[in-house]
Amino acid sequence: MKINIAIFFGGESSEHQISLKSSINVIQSIDKNKYHLILIGVEKNGKLGIRTHKKYVLYPNDMNRIQLGPATGYIAVIPGKWKFKFLNLSNKKTLQVDLIFSVLHGEKGENGSFQGFYNVLNVPYVGSGVLGSSICMDKDMTKRILKTFNILVTPSITIKNQKKYKKIKYSKIIKKIGFPCIVKPATQGSSIGVNLASNFFELKKSIKNSFFYDNKILIEPLISGREIEVGILGNEQPVTSICGEIQHKNKFYDFQAKYIKDSKLIIPANISNNLSNNIRQIAKKVFLMLECSIMARIDFFITKKEEIILNEINTIPGFTENSMYSKLWEASGVNFSSLINKLIELTLAKNKNKLFYKKKYLKNF
Structure with a gap:
């Protein structure tokens, strides 16, 4: 029997379009022989609508026009330890959801709000929990906590x-x-x-x-230095990707540089092994300090004196064709499809002790 995975995408935040782009790659890459997908588009007004596999996103190649496809029905939720989690209000049929893969970027989707919602539903989900998500989304709180651990952060x-x-x-x-x-x-x-x-x-x-x-x-x-990023994967014993560097012509790495204009991703970053190892060690420590799990991308500045300054942490990194996270793992020997399925496996392993989760799904973990 296949595991039923609900993909949440879209959302109410200003990163709605980016989430749609991410969802395309995630949905295309999941192993359909092992997993059955339920596509849930979160509209800008917060409504949860079921989408078809043929029209879950419209104008996928145009960042300015991309939008959710039409909903075939809207859903109500059934919290608690029940077999069925969602009710299709159009046909009154229930949907069994065994795991949630959320690619909701930004406000609500990434700040712990939806993570708390998934907890209420009692459904395992890919990514960090409520605490790690909310801390990392708030750049001010992230810095306050990391300073107590003597991690060098951008002054502010x-x-x-x-x-x-x-x-x-x-x-x-x-x-x-x-x-x-x-x-x-x-x-x-x-x-x-x-x-x-x-x-x-x-x-x-x-x-x-x-x-x-x-x-x-x-x-x-404005930090005058190189911009280095590293991907994290895992739970209690996370592993890191190789380091990558972002080069762009803008004065700083703004939205245009990320998604509209061409930026150059240098993977692996042209830095010494010693510096690379130090960055990766700090990244792992920070991941655990901030209660993160499953995945994250951590961004650093490297000054001319080779000071390592942490800039920010992303607990639901982008999965667009320009996103650094998947490119870092591909260069580290994990292709996109393997990465997506590894994230699901890590979520299953993390939740194997929960009584509500069917043991037959976890026999291989």
């Missing part, structure tokens, strides 16, 4: 509540951070709402813009 100033932005002491920011500086929302991904400020007027405008996306923002110095 945190500002809360956009109603107070007119009372901001700009002189304090300029003195501590200086120009140029990066202004970013605390809980957004894909560089959405991130701006570069080179003077007072740009700083003021950037702060206002970032508050449009979040009620807490960070102001950081």
Whole structure:
């Protein structure tokens, strides 16, 4: 009997389109001989709709037009330790879901909200739990915790509540951070709402813009250094991919550089073995410190003095054709299809002791 996997994609966040792009690659790569897929598109209004395999995404090759395909029915959920988790409201049929693979990026999908929802449903899911997801989504909280472990992070100033932005002491920011500086929302991904400020007027405008996306923002110095990323895979004993480097022509790695304009991914990164090993060791420590599991991508800056500065952590990395996570693992000997199926196997293994989970599904783990 096949395991029923529900793929959640889309979502209410500003990364809705990126999630749709990720879902295409994930859905195409899952082993259909072992797993039966239930496609659940989360619309921008939060409604959960079942999608067909033929039209779950429309305009897949156009980042500006890509959108969810029409729903064949909307679902209600049945929480608790029940065999069936979802009810199709259109035909009143129940759907059995054994595992959830979520590719919901950004707000709600990646910040612990949906992870808590999956917990209420009592269904195992790919990725970190509520605690790890919520910590890593909040760049301010991530830094606070890592500082206690003496992990070097990008220095920053945190500002809360956009109603107070007119009372901001700009002189304090300029003195501590200086120009140029990066202004970013605390809980957004894909560089959405991130701006570069080179003077007072740009700083003021950037702060206002970032508050449009979040009620807490960070102001950081623009780090002059190389951008190195590493992938993590596993649970109690995670393993790391080789290191990769991002090169781009923009002043910083913004949304345009990631998804519209061409960026150059150098894999493996042209760094010494010693530096590479240090980065990978830090990545594993951080993964465990922040209660992460199954997968993550961790981003670093490397200065001219070879200081390793942690930038941020992504607990549901992108799976688009331009995404670094899958490319890092491919270069490490794990192709995309194997990676997706490995993530599912790790989730099964992580949840093998849960009483509600059928033992026959876990006989090989």
